[in-house]
Amino acid sequence: MAVNLEELAAPEPDGSPVGLWPTSMRRQAGELTLGGVPTSQLIAQAGTPVFVVDEADVRMRATAWKRAMDSAFAGLAGADVFYAGKAFLCVAVARWMHDMGLAIDTCTEGELRTALAAGVPGSRLGLHGNSKSRAEIELGLDAGVSHFVIDSLAELALVESIAARRGDVARIVLRVTTGVHAGGHEYISTAHEDQKFGLSIASGAAERAIEETLAAEHLELAGLHSHIGSQIVNVAAFAVAAKALLDLRARTAKMTDHVIPEVDFGGGYGVRYTVADAVPPSPEEYARVLAAAVQRHVADSGLTPPRVSVEPGRSIIAPSTVTLYRVGTIKPVVLDDGVRRYVSVDGGMSDNIRPALYGADYTAALANRQPSEECVRTRIVGKHCESGDVVVKDLALSADLGPGDVLAVPVTGAYGRSMASNYNTVPRPGVVAVRDGRWRWILRPESVSDVLALDPDWAHV
Numbered sequence: 334m335a336v337n338l339e340e341l342a343a344p345e346p347d348g349s350p351v352g353l354w355p356t357s358m359r360r361q362a363g364e365l366t367l368g369g370v371p372t373s374q375l376i377a378q379a380g381t382p383v384f385v386v387d388e389a390d391v392r393m394r395a396t397a398w399k400r401a402m403d404s405a406f407a408g409l410a411g412a413d414v415f416y417a418g419k420a421f422l423c424v425a426v427a428r429w430m431h432d433m434g435l436a437i438d439t440c441t442e443g444e445l446r447t448a449l450a451a452g453v454p455g456s457r458l459g460l461h462g463n464s465k466s467r468a469e470i471e472l473g474l475d476a477g478v479s480h481f482v483i484d485s486l487a488e489l490a491l492v493e494s495i496a497a498r499r500g501d502v503a504r505i506v507l508r509v510t511t512g513v514h515a516g517g518h519e520y521i522s523t524a525h526e527d528q529k530f531g532l533s534i535a536s537g538a539a540e541r542a543i544e545e546t547l548a549a550e551h552l553e554l555a556g557l558h559s560h561i562g563s564q565i566v567n568v569a570a571f572a573v574a575a576k577a578l579l580d581l582r583a584r585t586a587k588m589t590d591h592v593i594p595e596v597d598f599g600g601g602y603g604v605r606y607t608v609a610d611a612v613p614p615s616p617e618e619y620a621r622v623l624a625a626a627v628q629r630h631v632a633d634s635g636l637t638p639p640r641v642s643v644e645p646g647r648s649i650i651a652p653s654t655v656t657l658y659r660v661g662t663i664k665p666v667v668l669d670d671g672v673r674r675y676v677s678v679d680g681g682m683s684d685n686i687r688p689a690l691y692g693a694d695y696t697a698a699l700a701n702r703q704p705s706e707e708c709v710r711t712r713i714v715g716k717h718c719e720s721g722d723v724v725v726k727d728l729a730l731s732a733d734l735g736p737g738d739v740l741a742v743p744v745t746g747a748y749g750r751s752m753a754s755n756y757n758t759v760p761r762p763g764v765v766a767v768r769d770g771r772w773r774w775i776l777r778p779e780s781v782s783d784v785l786a787l788d789p790d791w792a793h794v
């Protein structure tokens with residue numbers, strides 16, 4: 334068959350931060366261990382499927398962003414890193430971020446309440462969202478969030494009216510679209526014109542929003558924001574978007590005498606899902622490019638530098654996490670060019686919708702024991718009633734795989750559990766954190782009863 338099996342195999346964990354696996358993952362006595370906890374122990378005590386987060390790895394990646402931004406912007410007006418909670422948020426993760434000196438970007442009542450429950454002060458929280466409810470805006474004002482990221486003129490008016498009624502002033506960051514379109518999949522690319530997010534610079538909506546914010550008594554124009562898409566590994570895309578945002582800041586200063594104090598360059602920094610993906614730029618490289626854009630802006634415009642923020646989500650949490658699945662049925666399927674082994678596991682598109690939604694690629698390794706030398710062309714599929722329910726499209730995996738074996742899929746920390754569903758009335762998996770040889774739940778798994786209990790006509794049978 335014309336498939337190079339070696340290229341399809343997951344690399345063995347080696348402690349490298351770009352090795353696909355969380356840095357603490359090792360193979361010891363045949364089985365994978367994470368944070369010093371053997372897979373066999375996790376499986377026996379926590380069950381499958383389960384997301385396993387390497388706490389030290391998350392902290393390391395959060396710190397890398399914080400240090401990179403602090404150092405790149407030290408000679409300017411400083412920087413903040415807002416962890417994008419949509420990638421994955423629970424109280425423990427919010428605490429870790431706060432501990433490491435990061436702020437948190439939230440975009441719903443649920444995310445905001447999670448961060449507040451973790452003890453993160455409102456002043457370290459941003460509130461995003463393109464369709465904020467009145468209740469969310471009120472909660473943001475009650476909590477004293479650092480800023481509201483505003484997505485439309487209608488929302489600007491709504492926040493002004495709520496703030497006015499309360500006698501408050503809301504700090505406003507205007508999300509603008511720069512026309513830069515980056516990132517792999519159309520659904521996750523957000524700064525071109527024909528999509529729902531932001532105020533377009535090209536159409537004049539952004540300038541109008543600036544004028545309206547400056548004229549409003551209960552709004553303070555704190556910043557400009559741009560988010561150009563997701564899973565971007567091209568630093569030049571950020572440089573172009575940064576320039577467009579900073580040019581708008583310069584034009585605003587000329588037109589209105591108001592020097593906008595902050596700019597936020599959003600998230601979208603890519604990670605490596607398989608060995609076929611290039612090693613992504615480091616936080617230092619992104620920070621350097623953004624700082625260079627700000628330096629040029631300051632030199633050209635003569636304005637004081639803005640305080641800068643970024644909102645990485647995936648690049649902090651995705652590589653820190655693996656999903657453990659248990660193998661169920663296995664069957665060979667004959668193709669024109671050979672045989673593909675279909676391996677079903679006890680999860681799938683309900684805990685990772687990314688392959689079905691974006692065609693995302695992942696890899697996997699046998700976790701509970703040493704794989705055999707011989708590998709077989711394999712597709713890992715879920716347990717849901719859809720042929721698109723794929724976990725890993727194509728990989729080379731131990732020829733002696735059998736039912737009951739455990740597979741580890743790396744880089745599942747972002748947009749996995751946070752986009753999980755109850756499709757087929759499947760309970761959503763829990764998340765455990767491992768550290769120093771111990772594990773604990775940071776998000777409990779649902780049971781079938783939890784899911785059924787929402788049905789008022791359901792009774793135990």
Ligand code: LLP
Pocket residue numbers: 417419420438461521560562563564599600601602644645646647648687691747748752
């Ligand atoms: N800031 C804003 C305004 C965002 O909309 C996002 C992501 C982020 C920051 C964080 O982006 P990150 O650094 O995590 O890429 N479900 C898709 C990704 C959707 C991202 C939505 N916004 C996926 O699984 O690829």
